[in-house]
Amino acid sequence: MIRCPKCGEINKDGSRFCNGCGEPLQRTRIRCPLCGTMNQVGAVFCEHCHARLVPATGMVPPEDAPESESPVSSRASYRQRISLPTRTQGVSDTGHLDKQRTPDWLRDLLDSNEQAAPADEGLPGSGIDNTVAEEPASVAPDDLTDWLGDATPVAAPEPVAPEPHVEEEDEELPDWLAGLQPDAEPAESQDPMAPDLMADDEELPDWLGGATPVAAPEPVAPEPHVEEEDEELPDWLAGLPPVEESEASGLGDVFVEVEAPADIPAGLEETDDVPEWLTGIAAEKDDKSKAEPFAVKEEPSGQDEAIFKPSEPENVEPAVQPEEVQGVAAPLQVEADLLERTEIPVWLQTLGPTPVEGLNRELPQKDIPLAAPPENTENLTQADLPSWLHDLKPPGTEPLVAERTKSLEEWAASTSDAGDLDRAEIPAWVQDLRPSGDARETTALTFREEPLVEMEAEEEGLLAGLRSVLPAFPGVDVPDDFVVQPSATVPARVDKDAKLWQELLERPHGEEHTVIQARTKSGWGSSVIRVGVFVLLSLTVLVAILGFLPAGFTQWVAQTPPPAVQQLQTTVASLEPGDTVILALEYGPAEMAEMTHLTEALLSQLLEREVRVVAVSTLPTGEPLIQAELDWAKTQIMEDETRELVNTGYLPGGSTAVAQFLADSQSPDLLLVLSARPERLQWWLEQNALLTAAVPMGIGASAALGPLAKPYFDLPAARGGMVGLAGAVAYWQARDLPAEEMALRMNALVLTQWLAAGLLVVGAGYYLVADRKGRGEA
Amino acid sequence: MTLEAIGLFVGAIVTLIIFSYLMGDNPLYRWVLALVVGSGAGYALAITLNFLYHWGIKSINGELLPVVALPPLVLGILLLFKGFPKLSRWGELPMGFILGIGAAVAISGAVWGTILPQLLATADSFVATSDGSAFLEGFFILIGVLFSLLTFSPRAFGTHPRSSLLARLARRLGRAFVTIALAVAFVGALTSALTLFIERWWMIVDAVFRLSTFFGG
Numbered sequence: 001m002i003r004c005p006k007c008g009e010i011n012k013d014g015s016r017f018c019n020g021c022g023e024p025l026q027r028t029r030i031r032c033p034l035c036g037t038m039n040q041v042g043a044v045f046c047e048h049c050h051a052r053l054v055p056a057t058g059m060v061p062p063e064d065a066p067e068s069e070s071p072v073s074s075r076a077s078y079r080q081r082i083s084l085p086t087r088t089q090g091v092s093d094t095g096h097l098d099k100q101r102t103p104d105w106l107r108d109l110l111d112s113n114e115q116a117a118p119a120d121e122g123l124p125g126s127g128i129d130n131t132v133a134e135e136p137a138s139v140a141p142d143d144l145t146d147w148l149g150d151a152t153p154v155a156a157p158e159p160v161a162p163e164p165h166v167e168e169e170d171e172e173l174p175d176w177l178a179g180l181q182p183d184a185e186p187a188e189s190q191d192p193m194a195p196d197l198m199a200d201d202e203e204l205p206d207w208l209g210g211a212t213p214v215a216a217p218e219p220v221a222p223e224p225h226v227e228e229e230d231e232e233l234p235d236w237l238a239g240l241p242p243v244e245e246s247e248a249s250g251l252g253d254v255f256v257e258v259e260a261p262a263d264i265p266a267g268l269e270e271t272d273d274v275p276e277w278l279t280g281i282a283a284e285k286d287d288k289s290k291a292e293p294f295a296v297k298e299e300p301s302g303q304d305e306a307i308f309k310p311s312e313p314e315n316v317e318p319a320v321q322p323e324e325v326q327g328v329a330a331p332l333q334v335e336a337d338l339l340e341r342t343e344i345p346v347w348l349q350t351l352g353p354t355p356v357e358g359l360n361r362e363l364p365q366k367d368i369p370l371a372a373p374p375e376n377t378e379n380l381t382q383a384d385l386p387s388w389l390h391d392l393k394p395p396g397t398e399p400l401v402a403e404r405t406k407s408l409e410e411w412a413a414s415t416s417d418a419g420d421l422d423r424a425e426i427p428a429w430v431q432d433l434r435p436s437g438d439a440r441e442t443t444a445l446t447f448r449e450e451p452l453v454e455m456e457a458e459e460e461g462l463l464a465g466l467r468s469v470l471p472a473f474p475g476v477d478v479p480d481d482f483v484v485q486p487s488a489t490v491p492a493r494v495d496k497d498a499k500l501w502q503e504l505l506e507r508p509h510g511e512e513h514t515v516i517q518a519r520t521k522s523g524w525g526s527s528v529i530r531v532g533v534f535v536l537l538s539l540t541v542l543v544a545i546l547g548f549l550p551a552g553f554t555q556w557v558a559q560t561p562p563p564a565v566q567q568l569q570t571t572v573a574s575l576e577p578g579d580t581v582i583l584a585l586e587y588g589p590a591e592m593a594e595m596t597h598l599t600e601a602l603l604s605q606l607l608e609r610e611v612r613v614v615a616v617s618t619l620p621t622g623e624p625l626i627q628a629e630l631d632w633a634k635t636q637i638m639e640d641e642t643r644e645l646v647n648t649g650y651l652p653g654g655s656t657a658v659a660q661f662l663a664d665s666q667s668p669d670l671l672l673v674l675s676a677r678p679e680r681l682q683w684w685l686e687q688n689a690l691l692t693a694a695v696p697m698g699i700g701a702s703a704a705l706g707p708l709a710k711p712y713f714d715l716p717a718a719r720g721g722m723v724g725l726a727g728a729v730a731y732w733q734a735r736d737l738p739a740e741e742m743a744l745r746m747n748a749l750v751l752t753q754w755l756a757a758g759l760l761v762v763g764a765g766y767y768l769v770a771d772r773k774g775r776g777e778a
Numbered sequence: 779m780t781l782e783a784i785g786l787f788v789g790a791i792v793t794l795i796i797f798s799y800l801m802g803d804n805p806l807y808r809w810v811l812a813l814v815v816g817s818g819a820g821y822a823l824a825i826t827l828n829f830l831y832h833w834g835i836k837s838i839n840g841e842l843l844p845v846v847a848l849p850p851l852v853l854g855i856l857l858l859f860k861g862f863p864k865l866s867r868w869g870e871l872p873m874g875f876i877l878g879i880g881a882a883v884a885i886s887g888a889v890w891g892t893i894l895p896q897l898l899a900t901a902d903s904f905v906a907t908s909d910g911s912a913f914l915e916g917f918f919i920l921i922g923v924l925f926s927l928l929t930f931s932p933r934a935f936g937t938h939p940r941s942s943l944l945a946r947l948a949r950r951l952g953r954a955f956v957t958i959a960l961a962v963a964f965v966g967a968l969t970s971a972l973t974l975f976i977e978r979w980w981m982i983v984d985a986v987f988r989l990s991t992f993f994g995g
Contacts, residue, residue, distance in 0.1 A: 530800045537972075541979045589818065593977035594970055620822035650825055655883050676970075686891025687883070703969035707962045714899045715891075724966075725973045745976055752972045 013038045034462060045461065052461045459509050533759060540755050544748030561730035564713045567720030568698045569734040571670065572602065577610035579669035582695075584684055585617045585626050586675035591702055592625055597728035597742065598674050598700040603633045605735060607643055614668070616648040618657065618680055623649040659687040662695065670719070671697035678708050685712050700727070725749055783988055790985040793978045922959075925952035 002011045002025050009020030014031075017024055030039045034051035044054050458464050490498075543549060561569070575581065583602070587595045606613055613633075615626040630645045637643055651657050662671075671688060675681035681701060688694050699721030701709035706723035713721050722731050729746045732739040795810045837847040853872040860869035903916020929952030 527801060534797065534800045537975065538979060541976050542983070545976065545980055545983060590974075591970075593981075594973045620825040621818065623825060624821075650829055652826070652829065654880060655887060656879055659883055659887075682892065683887070686887030689891035689895065690887055702966075703973060704963075704967040706966045706969075707959070711896060711899070715895050724969055745973075745980065748976045748979075749969070749972055752976065753969065756968060756972065 050461055052458065052463060536759075537752055537755060540751045541748045544751050545744050547744060549747055549751075559733065561734040562722075562727075564710075564720040565722045565727055565730040566734050568722060569605070569720075569731055571696065571698060571719035572605045572609065572672075575606070575609040575611050575669060579609070579611045580666070581606055581611050581613050581670045581672060582665060582668045583613050583615045584671070584673045584675070585615060585622055585629065586619060586673065586677050586680040586684075587625070587702070588619055588621050588676075589625065591676035592628075594702050594725060595674055595676055595700070596629070597725055597745075598722060598731075599629050600632060601722075601728045601731040601735075602672055602674070602698075602700065603629060604636060607633055607636055610641075610643065611669070612644040612646070614646045614648055614665075616651050616661065618651045618654065618683065619677075620650050620652075623647065655683040655687060658683045659690065662687055662691060665695075667693075668695055671695045672700065673697060674700035675709075676702040676705055678705055681705065681709060681712075685715065688717060689715065783985075783992070786981065786985045786988065790982045793982060921951075922955040925949075926955050926959075928952050929956060 002013060002015055003009070004011060004018035004020060004023050004025060006023040007018060007021040009018050011019050011025060015025050030041055030043060030053050031037070032039060032046035032049060032051055032053060035046060035049040037046055037048035039047050039053060045052055583599075583606075585595075585599065603613070613630075615630065617623065617626060626647050626649065630647055633643070633645060651661055653660070671684070673681060673684045675684075681699070685697070685699075688697055694717035696719045697715075697717055698719050699709055699712060701721065701723050703724030703726075709721065709723060712718060722728060725742075725745060726749070729739060729742045732742055792810050792813075795806045798804055799807045833842075836842050837851075853875060857869050857872040859865040859867075860873065900916050900919050903912045903919070925948055928948050
């Protein structure tokens with residue numbers, strides 16, 4: 001739904017004008033080129049038919065357009081790629097038209113034509129001068145014929161109040177038409193509303209109004225003395241010459257074989273220059289029933305038949321042609337409908353059937369003397385009118401009577417004035433509406449006619465397999481002077497990312513892109529640093545484990561074990577022979593080198609306490625590790641001793657299996673969890689806490705897991721724990737047992753830790769300085 | 779030379795090849811890396827198959843009751859359908875069973891085994907009977923938790939980064955706690971790595987000693 005910004009009326013999607021106030025609505029949707037559904041701006045696919053609204057392939061960036069392209073075209077090509085709401089334009093400074101009240105399509109035409117050619121220069125290529133007439137003649141609206149009154153717009157919303165005795169200007173009607181107007185107003189009673197409707201010229205262009213009398217529902221009474229504006233009748237319509245002029249200027253050597261009337265009027269018999277349209281007038285003098293000026297031999301077809309419908313009796317003898325015309329027309333036989341077609345504007349011809357080549361205005365002109373006007377003006381009838389106006393007359397209209405016609409001199413004068421009539425009287429916006437070929441070239445529709453770019457075939461959607469068809473245009477009419485003004489500056493990084501996204505979106509589907517990832521080759525400097533650190537650490541370790549350190553070096557190691565280690569050692573020491581201890585080994589081969597010290601420290605005391613050890617692991621690789629540890633334990637057992645060491649092995653199922661295992665255990669006396677994986681340590685701790693009678697448990701964790709494991713030492717069921725190699729060394733110390741090898745490892749660990757800390761500090765300082773140097777700050 | 783000694787030598791050589799990565803990437807390092815990863819994965823698969831084999835043998839021999847053996851068997855077979863897109867819907871039942879049971883067990887365990895005990899332990903630090911060190915520890919824990927949460931909750935003090943001085947101080951304090959926690963975790967990981975490093979050198983030295991003994995050194 002679209003809400004009218006002026007009156008707030010809710011209109012349907014796709015509405016171009018408000019139902020309440022007629023305000024042009026801003027369209028903020030994209031029309032699907034396939035089904036016409038209005039989609040949201042930014043949509044890629046149609047929500048109704050899934051047609052692609054944005055071409056997936058072959059998008060031509062604006063910079064690819066030729067440089068010689070006009071600004072309108074370049075802007076049009078850019079306009080194809082954006083969808084923006086229409087910005088309301090300001091009031092034009094021309095004063096002819098309020099653009100805000102103008103429909104979008106009309107505004108687009110106006111803007112484009114204003115850019116292409118100034119309004120004062122007339123229609124481009126049309127050769128019409130649009131300068132203002134200097135001496136406008138005054139024509140009363142009452143002079144209009146009744147059928148011309150019907151030709152005025154009938155859709156005027158508000159009738160203009162009659163203003164009596166207001167003199168109208170001459171430019172309201174061309175002189176050559178004014179000459180045909182009657183003096184009296186007998187027909188006004190039949191069409192009283194016609195002048196009133198003509199007053200509102202903005203509702204419908206006059207050139208369109210001229211086509212409306214056919215569809216006029218009923219004649220209305222004219223309201224005399226209504227001030228008419230300049231735009232009521234466009235002068236370019238007035239510029240259409242009468243039949244003879246049209247023939248002389250545009251018909252060239254094309255003629256029609258017509259039948260001459262049987263009775264030639266007396267006043268026209270000696271006149272060789274009488275045009276054929278005047279012959280009908282003469283025929284009417286004798287017999288109005290035989291007033292048909294032309295007897296067309298062949299019936300026009302199609303639209304011509306509708307437009308050029310004869311309004312006079314058909315059984316009228318054709319008028320006599322002038323000798324000049326007969327002499328030239330004798331060798332040629334042309335269809336009568338073509339003749340009539342040349343009498344109407346070219347743009348109206350385009351509405352009819354396709355004309356035969358060579359029978360239009362491009363044909364070479366031939367000098368044909370203009371027919372002399374009839375001498376007896378009293379005999380002038382409606383047949384004086386050009387046939388194209390004659391055909392536009394609504395059915396049932398009363399023919400003109402001789403009293404209404406003007407004198408021959410006035411007619412000649414008006415004809416000459418018509419030739420000098422300044423076309424500048426035509427408002428620029430009306431000129432823009434004239435659908436001449438030149439105008440089309442300069443309108444905003446140019447971008448729709450630009451040559452299709454050879455696109456790659458669409459690969460998805462309903463248009464799959466098609467190429468260069470149905471280009472998606474935004475349904476929003478963007479004014480030509482619209483300039484995208486970013487509200488805020490975009491950082492370079494965002495712009496770079498946006499361009500990358502655009503490039504990726506426009507990349508054709510299925511195109512393989514080989515990503516060549518260059519192997520990062522480290523320089524010698526970094527290799528030297530790495531190798532130097534490695535050598536330094538290795539030497540430190542070797543010095544420590546080979547016993548090259550002084551004997552008192554380990555004196556600074558804490559002699560008193562931590563409380564958690566002492567508590568764990570006390571708990572294990574309190575076990576009675578035959579007690580059951582569950583030993584969960586939750587580490588893999590990678591952590592075995594560290595964790596095995598904790599396991600051996602505990603196993604040695606468990607064997608000493610003669611308890612039953614049940615080892616289990618939730619890791620698939622835990623079973624051989626358990627076996628390796630139990631094999632080591634067996635080496636610690638004397639041959640005459642028996643210990644029950646059970647390898648339960650792999651326990652699949654994660655935390656669920658742990659819960660089930662603890663539930664199935666028959667009240668074990670102690671649970672020892674040695675883990676290097678945090679989640680598996682939590683499984684045992686948490687599931688043990690869920691038991692109604694939590695099993696006392698000890699914790700052994702790797703150094704990496706220490707920060708996470710230490711808080712669990714305070715659990716109600718926890719009986720202490722140890723962390724890392726230091727914890728194992730402390731456990732041995734708590735048992736008051738010598739551990740020379742463990743002491744060597746501990747020395748190496750302490751030294752390497754200090755060395756690592758020193759290297760980290762040096763490295764941090766180096767890169768800090770290097771970074772500042774790189775920024776030029778140091 | 780015993781099998782253990784051979785394994786020790788091979789392990790020492792493999793360790794040195796791993797150390798060669800310090801000089802840069804090389805084919806030997808990649809070969810050893812593939813050997814370690816592949817052998818570990820293959821061994822885990824062999825253990826799993828061995829477990830299933832023994833479980834099947836027990837079922838066939840009647841050591842497991844059909845009521846106990848059939849549900850896992852059916853669910854396991856249905857779970858295999860997850861490998862086929864057209865039949866994967868049949869595997870949703872065992873997947874739902876596994877995830878549902880696992881989530882129930884994990885959530886209950888986390889609440890009763892981790893969250894509540896940790897809260898109670900922290901609260902115990904503020905009771906009147908606790909000593910000064912316990913109170914200080916509990917205070918730091920409380921402050922650290924609160925400000926760490928505020929660091930990741932910018933709307934607590936407004937959306938604007940310069941909303942107030944209190945907000946800036948709170949965020950900086952929270953970042954300090956987070957940094958300390960990460961540093962402690964890094965120290966633990968570094969300690970474990972150094973321990974393994976020492977063990978590798980210990981193994982190499984041991985291999986050298988044994989080799990020298992083997993050759994009569």
